Amino acid sequence: MSLIFYVLAALSVAGALAAVLLKNTVHCALALTVAFAGLALLFLQLDAQFAGFAQILVYIGAVAILVVFAILLTRGSETPKDGVYSRNWPVGLVIAACVFAVLGWAVLHSMSALPQGTSAVPVVTVLDIGNALMGRYVLPLEIVALLLTAALIGAVIVAMHEKERPK
């Protein structure tokens, strides 16, 4: 656990807390982006280049943008007068605590499942990930790729026939 880890962890947690506690919804979305960035940097700190960059590309580049778009296009970014806090926030807190407890329990117990004595982290390069995807996991990859391509082409086709050309 280095100093960098603590800085990044603090950044992520602060971002996540701000996303929950801030009043303005757009500020919340931007704070969530900070949390995403913190997570991406954590991945990078663990030498997981691919996961880190994919996190930035997908979460900051796409999901965050989708969130702010949704906020702007639906309700407007104006803050309601009585605040954004729900009345039954204690229930949410309990649920969040339960989820956190389960995750924490799972993570802590997975320590014993690891083979003992191999403290050195295996180096997984992007090349290894590519080889694994193209070798052992090629079938799931192809299925996902086919699904996504079909969705993409389907979306284009749905958009393509919006009006008949007047003759």
Next chain:
Amino acid sequence: MISNADQIFVLLQHWLIGFLPPVLRPVAAVLLSAVGIIAVFPTLFALAVWMERKGLARMQNRRGPNRVGPFGLLQPIADGIKSLTKEDIVPLSADAVVHFMAPVVLVVVVFMGIAVLPIGRNMTLVNMDSGLLFFFAMGASTELSVFMAGWSSRNKYSLLGAMRGVAQMISYEVPLLMSSVAVVMITGSLSLDKIVAAQNQYTWGLPHWYIFTPWGLAAFVLFAVAATAETNRSPFDLPEGESELVAGYFTEYSGFKFALFFLGEYVGMLSISGLGTTLFLGGWSAPFSILGFVPSWIWFFAKVMLSICVFIWVRGTLPRMRQDQLMNFAWKFVLPLTLLNLFVAALWRILGDGWQRWVVCSAILLLTYGLMARIGMYREHIGPRKYRYAE
């Protein structure tokens, strides 16, 4: 054939670091390279602005800047001083923090993207296994800055510009990525250094650049279109269309923050030209094997500035598109063509060395493009082109 002139910056860096104790050397090396990038690219930005103003002026029968320095060359410096001394106005209802952060985020992210570009032989600041992925991750983050600027200004024009900008950047990011994936498929690596190395071979004195292959040429054209849209350049400059939206998402920025947006935009242009150069134009490799004695970094920057000239030329030539045309063009035209190109690139790889792959890939692409042109002309009721001279 690696001369001293080729490695001059690398040697300079080693010489400078030599003065420091060994503990500090890795940090100092990175810092020096970063300082180099931060010094060189704004200089190129100034040069690009000058070129743009001169070039556009020439295309529009004007003279362009010609008062400050020889040929107006010092005009960017005068502009810089002017924007530094101007008052920094923040609208009363603006969201001060986000308003301040937007240009900072843009400039930081854009400069980070440059870090992975191989500027010359042994001259990549951060040589990553997945450099291309990093570049696109940084490119995707600029959208957030555009949104932050537009939203925080509390101005209808800003917000409209930001919405247009973000929608456009998301749409064109897909073809941008897809056209680059073809290069990754052929090279078998996401590392930009390896992509350049794969192109840095010569047959009969001619280079193996990807633009000289059928799929590479098609991918390069699609990449150039998507890159133009991604950098909000004309004819895709709707987000800042001055006739409709004042200045789009940075309408409410003045003084040096405006200059930062300007800087971010041009450095973004330079960096995406650098990526295009790296992916398709052989990066820092010479166009003929005889010219290998010219330092590699000169080739890189020459190619980048040539791309900038094309950007300026296109801006001076084409009218601005409409928003619906822009979206239709991205999703219904460029995207299917990039998918086809991926298929062609896969065929190229499968067919292996030999003349067959040239014939098959060229035939597929030519047939598709020719057919599409014919069908498009038939649908739009455009016959063969007629020329009318002064009658």
